[in-house]
Amino acid sequence: MGGDIAVRGSRYLTDKSQWRSCPLQNEPGSCMSNLVKFENVGMRYGVGPEVLRDINLTLEPASFHFLTGPSGAGKTSLLKLLYLAERPSRGLINLFGKDIVSLPRKALPTLRRRIGVVFQDFRLLDHLTALENVALPLRIAGAKEHQVSEHVKELLSWVGLEDRIDAKPPTLSGGEKQRVAIARAVIGRPDLLLADEPTGNVDPEMSERLMHLFVELNKLGTTTIIATHDIALLDRIKANVIRIEKGRLITKPPSALAGSQGVEVVGSSIEMDAPPTISGSGAIAAVRTDND
């Protein structure tokens, strides 16, 4: 399995002073604001039909969500809008207090650095080592090299890949690649973490371990959205579910099992060290789909 990835509490990730105590701390009154807000958003590729229609969605800071729906329903398109790979054809998107539709292109990288993305196909750079892949976001952000090395090694150790830091993706197993991709997504301590079918390529045990990782990251204050088809996963982890069908959102209210942290793991066989808690984080997410 390549190492135990039960969350041991990464010193790098759990260092409160390094996280934004409020994801929108630079915006006046933003701690009370929504992290993500979609208003009547529609999206089409080129001149094709709309793949997303009338999306109204509000995500609060430090909330946890599943995004689910049948294949072709528009999950990936919605994620693309969230990680700023596409712009909407219509409607308004407000991310971190910024209007994405009118934001100039040169302003996007700053926002993208606050978003961690775990792609379904990992999208690691094959010629770089695990360490170099995970280090990319920090290097892009201009971090000092000694800090980069220190933090990346610690994070890779945290996901159980301390022995694989010099391995290149083609030599890694699916689970190891997944963890490298996750480490790369969280190395920048994102305010918003998006994962597209993160458990699609791994066995059930690894799937559960990865989910614990996401839950712990959410508890550290990261708003987390996980796109998945995995019904069993939805049963095991009680959180808000955003369902999308034929490009439209359908809300499923949070399970009664979901506790005050907005997410709860049911019947976990994974042992977790006492996760660090961050005051003010982990509020229950409010998902409003005004179109329903």
Next chain:
Amino acid sequence: MIAFFRRPLNFLPETRDSGGILPWVIAVMMYLCALGLVAALSLNAGVKSWGANLDRRISVQIVDVDRDLAIEKAKQVVAVVGQLQRVRARLLSDVEVRALLEPWLGVGNVSEDLPIPAIVDVIFDPGAEITRDDIELAVINVAPDARVDDHQQWLAQLRDFAHLIEALATLILFLVVMTTVAIVTFGTRARLAAHQAMIDILHLIGAEDHIIADEFGYRFMVYGVRGGVIGLVAALVTLFFLGRIAASVGSGLLPEFQLPLAGMILLGLLPIAAALITMLTARFTVLSQLKTTI
């Protein structure tokens, strides 16, 4: 220039062929650049040198079937011209005159029975305001049939030709640089297309366009330096042999190969110029291409 100051992220895979044929294409371009540069500069230096030698010189030729009579007239020319202020005149010996003919007729082909003129070499001091007419006036009484040549007509033609060659060399340099820019532009676009997925990832994790452009600029700068050095070395080897061939062909007919100090410095800067051209071209190409992405 940012590539010089920012540590590259090294996200571009280093292929086994290290840029494919691009460094070699740049090497050929820089080779042509070096030859063009040397041709222009050495020709310019040669013409200046000839001009400097001939600007203060006039030749007086006395042609006569009677060689002794010609020599006698020439001596009188030396005497009358020598009386002019700040002017020196000297009768060339037979050996010197025959040596002047050798580049055209070949060494040893100037036979004893070949009628050769008597030539007086007139040299002015710097600042002496002597013209061809002054000399003609001075010699008209002692040698009315003397041919006075201030070399200016030949020199003017030579200068025109040199300027034409210089302009041509400059045009070739310009075309070579433009071709290099075009090749690097296409190479950069091809590499961008080949690594589009990787660039998308970099964008999505927060890379600004200039970070990606820096990486490309750095990589192409390395190709530019490699190509520039190879091209320069090849050009120096060619020039070395060309110089030796020119020296053996005949020292009177061809100007002595000489490259001024400024030319040597320019030649030495060629790899740096190649690096700058490739780096800036790649950088601007990447920046302009990325503008069209989200």
